[in-house]
Structures are given as structure tokens and as C-alpha cells.
Amino acid sequence: xxxxxxxxxxxxxxxxxxxxxxxxxxxxxxxxxxxxxxxxxxxxxxxxxxxxxxxxxxxxxxxxxxxxxxxxxxxxxxxxxxxxxxxxxxxxxxxxxxxxxxxxxxxxxxxxxxxxxxxxxxxxxxxxxxxxxxxxxxxxxxxxxxxxxxxxxxxxxxxxxxxxxxxxxxxxxxxxxxxxxxxxxxxxxxxxxxxxxxxxxxxxxxxxxxxxxxxxxxxxxxxxxxxxxxxxxxxxxxxxxxxxxxxxxxxxxxxxxxxxxxxxxxxxxxxxxxxxxxxxxxxxxxxxxxxxxxxxxxxx
Numbered sequence: 001x002x003x004x005x006x007x008x009x010x011x012x013x014x015x016x017x018x019x020x021x022x023x024x025x026x027x028x029x030x031x032x033x034x035x036x037x038x039x040x041x042x043x044x045x046x047x048x049x050x051x052x053x054x055x056x057x058x059x060x061x062x063x064x065x066x067x068x069x070x071x072x073x074x075x076x077x078x079x080x081x082x083x084x085x086x087x088x089x090x091x092x093x094x095x096x097x098x099x100x101x102x103x104x105x106x107x108x109x110x111x112x113x114x115x116x117x118x119x120x121x122x123x124x125x126x127x128x129x130x131x132x133x134x135x136x137x138x139x140x141x142x143x144x145x146x147x148x149x150x151x152x153x154x155x156x157x158x159x160x161x162x163x164x165x166x167x168x169x170x171x172x173x174x175x176x177x178x179x180x181x182x183x184x185x186x187x188x189x190x191x192x193x194x195x196x197x198x199x200x201x202x203x204x205x206x207x208x209x210x211x212x213x214x215x216x217x218x219x220x221x222x223x224x225x226x227x228x229x230x231x232x233x234x235x236x237x238x239x240x241x242x243x244x245x246x247x248x249x250x251x252x253x254x255x256x257x258x259x260x261x262x263x264x265x266x267x268x269x270x271x272x273x274x275x276x277x278x279x280x281x282x283x284x285x286x287x288x289x290x291x292x293x294x295x296x297x298x299x300x
Contacts, residue, residue, distance in 0.1 A: 004077055007032055011087045023091055036074075037092050040085065043072060044097055051105050052272035055281070056124070056243055056265045059257060063282065065122040065156065067265065068106040069272050070098070090130050099131045104144055107155070109275050111148040118282055124156040124186060132159070133170045138177040145183075152182035156207065160188045179204050186243075190231070200238065208235055210261070212246035219255050232260040 007029045022033040043049055053066040070082045089095040103125055110123045131137055145152055179185060186207035187199045218224045235242050247253050247266030273281060
């Protein structure tokens with residue numbers, strides 16, 4: 001377990017700039033990384049990966065979407081951090097297989113929800129820079145959307161800073177083609193990196209997700225308040241939506257609302273839920289009851 005902790009610490013410290021630094025190590029961390037590569041392949045083959053879904057809400061407490069989040073329970077090490085899975089998968093090329101599985105599973109789940117009466121929500125899926133360098137990525141994505149009877153606008157693809165830094169022709173082609181066909185594009189972790197403003201300069205995006213580095217201290221930190229207010233104002237003028245992540249208290253949500261934020265995601269509303277839990281959450285909640293139900297889930 002010590003090697004796993006060190007491995008995760010290395011990933012947290014370096015990602016997304018980590019490249020080919022795990023599997024080539026000649027220590028216990030490198031050995032564990034290579035073991036996990038083998039186990040990830042088995043997990044893919046046996047269907048051991050799962051998705052959970054964290055709801056997103058607007059200021060009227062209406063659920064407007066969910067973010068699909070990858071989960072893997074290792075038979076020896078227990079729950080493995082998604083960040084670690086992705087870092088290893090990117091280094092080995094397995095990210096394409098994992099990414100395809102995530103997109104397919106998320107689209108199937110959204111189809112099933114729609115058939116069950118949960119409509120008017122979008123599905124957000126995180127995509128790696130490696131995936132966007134695949135010339136067939138957007139065509140495959142559109143085929144998956146069509147197979148499941150969805151509209152392109154039902155899906156929102158979340159990208160992060162490493163994609164903006166990797167400004168190659170295929171990446172730009174995929175992003176442009178997604179936008180042209182109606183697939184939404186969101187910038188995740190906005191506010192963390194020095195290239196954040198480059199996102200909205202170089203890419204046409206639909207949503208910016210304001211990261212916890214700004215949202216977690218917004219109640220007491222005047223600088224965070226000013227920055228968030230400026231981001232929201234800028235996005236409003238550019239017709240870009242904003243979602244604030246890591247909203248964990250009513251006081252925090254109320255302050256964000258004062259600053260002009262209108263969409264939220266975080267434990268104040270709901271933790272990530274299984275598909276069945278989300279169905280129950282929606283079926284047992286009216287718009288007026290959302291806050292009470294979320295509080296009950298968070299305290300259970």
C-alpha cells in the first residue's frame with residue numbers, strides 16, 4: 001500500500017504534464033505501475049470498471065445534467081484513484097479503450113434514463129488529450145450518439161489544460177467538428193492553470209467549470225470573490241455558461257449566487273451516485289425538495 005500511496009502522490013504532483021515517468025521507473029513504484037497496467041487490461045476485458053454520476057443544478061434547483069465519473073475497485077488495493085488510472089492509461093495507450101468504454105457506457109445510461117422519463121439533462125464526459133489526437137474520435141463519438149438515439153447536444157465533452165497546451169491539427173479538428181455538429185465542449189478545472197484564458201481565446205467552448213481552487217474559499221476570500229465575479233461576467237458577455245464545482249455548503253452557494261453564478265455541482269446538492277441511486281434521487285425529489293434530499297444523502 002505504501003507504493004500505491006507514493007505512486008498516487010507522484011501523479012497528483014505532476015499530472016497532466018506527466019509523460020512516460022511511471023512505467024520506466026526501476027523502483028517499487030514502477031513495479032506497481034506495471035502491475036496495474038496488467039490489471040487494467042483485465043478490468044477492461046471483464047467489465048470491472050463502473051461509472052457514477054454527479055448531478056449538476058441551476059439556481060432554481062433544477063437538475064440540468066450529470067458528470068460521468070470513472071470508478072474501479074481493485075481486488076487487492078481497493079478503490080483506485082481515477083487520476084491514477086488515466087495517467088497509466090495515457091502512458092500505455094490504453095486510454096483509447098478506456099475512453100471508448102466510458103463514452104459508450106455514459107451514452108447508454110443517458111438513453112436508458114430518457115426512456116424512463118428523465119429528460120432534459122445532458123451527460124458530461126471527461127476526455128483525454130490522447131483521445132482527441134485520434135483522427136476518428138469525433139466520427140466514432142457521433143456514431144455512438146446516433147446508436148443510442150441521442151442528440152449531439154445531449155453530450156458535453158470536458159477537456160483540461162493539457163489539451164490547450166497540445167495544440168495539434170487533429171485536436172483542433174476534433175474540437176471544431178464537435179462544435180459544428182452540436183456536441184457541447186466544457187473546460188474543466190478553470191482557474192488552475194496559467195493557460196486558462198487561452199482556452200476561451202483559442203477554442204469555442206460552451207461551458208467553463210470553475211475549480212475548487214477558487215470556489216472552496218469564496219465565502220471568506222475577497223480575491224476569490226473578485227476573480228469568480230470577473231470570470232462570470234466575461235463568460236456572460238461571450239455567451240459561455242459557467243458551472244461552479246465543489247459547492248459544499250449553503251453559505252458557499254449563496255455567495256456564489258450573489259457573484260452571478262447560476263449553475264453548481266458538489267456535495268451540497270449530491271455526491272456522485274450510481275445510476276439506480278440517481279433514478280431514486282430524481283423520482284423522490286421535486287424541485288422544492290432537492291436541497292433537503294441532498295442533505296439527507298450527504299449525512300447518510
